[in-house]
Amino acid sequence: MKTMKYILAALTVGGMMASCNTDIESLTIQRPLTYDDQYYQNLRDYKESDHEIAFGWFAQYGAQNSAAVRFMGLPDSLDICSMWGGIPSTENTEIWEEIRFVQKVKGTKMLCVAITRIDAETDDHAFKQAYNEAKAMPNGEERTAALNRSFEMYAEYFLDQVFLNDLDGFDADYEPEGDFLSGSNFEYFYKQWQSTWDRIRTLPEKNVYSLSKNVMVRRSLRGKVAVIKCSISTRPVPA
Secondary structure, X not given: OHHHHHHHHXXXXXXXXXXXXXXXXXXXXXXXXXXXXXXXXXXHHHHHOOOOOXXXXXXXXXXXXXXXXXXXXXXXOOOEEEXXXXXXXXXXXXXXXXXXXXXXXXXXXXXXXXEOOHHHOOOOOHHHHHHHHHHOOOOOHHHHHHHXXXXXXXXXXXXXXXXXOOOOEEEEEEXXXXXXXXXXXXXXXXXXHHHHXXXXXXXXXXXXXXXXXOOEEOOOOOOOEEEEEEOOOOOOOOO
């Protein structure tokens, strides 16, 4: 009789173990905070108001393994985000979804960014090829005009990054470190960038053309911004 009890107990435990669900399932340990439409409207209205601007740069968003490296983890009150991690590829749909949410719903302006050193650019760019050809010319008005045209093309290249990716502006980081694009050359570059920007803004909404690729893109011009950050360099500029 005692043996029968042991057998029944073993069968019961075995049956319970056999009925356990062994499928692996993800668990939500902590749900992110959610807000209603009025919250986001108030947030956008605040960013359109006269207030001290919160500007920050963000770089490590390729990992996506923590809120600290995700666009959704950026402070809601951030006005401008400089994308130091580069413009994500179109295949990174999850990252782009977050960028668009932060940009459109939270009202944070997203800027492409570059350290503007034309000597450091690769030779596959049309502006760099024009620059190299101009640098090889003898000194004179023709060389100056050719160099200025390469600077204009360089400015157009960065404007394209804004409009082709539906971003909100460009952060030109001025750290020449002896680069040819410094001093009066950089001043010319920026003035051309600004004048071209102003000219584009006079075009009808959602009818903006890519400057260097002759491709029409449909983008809104409202709220686009330009930022220049400067640092001092004592290295000489080559002639």
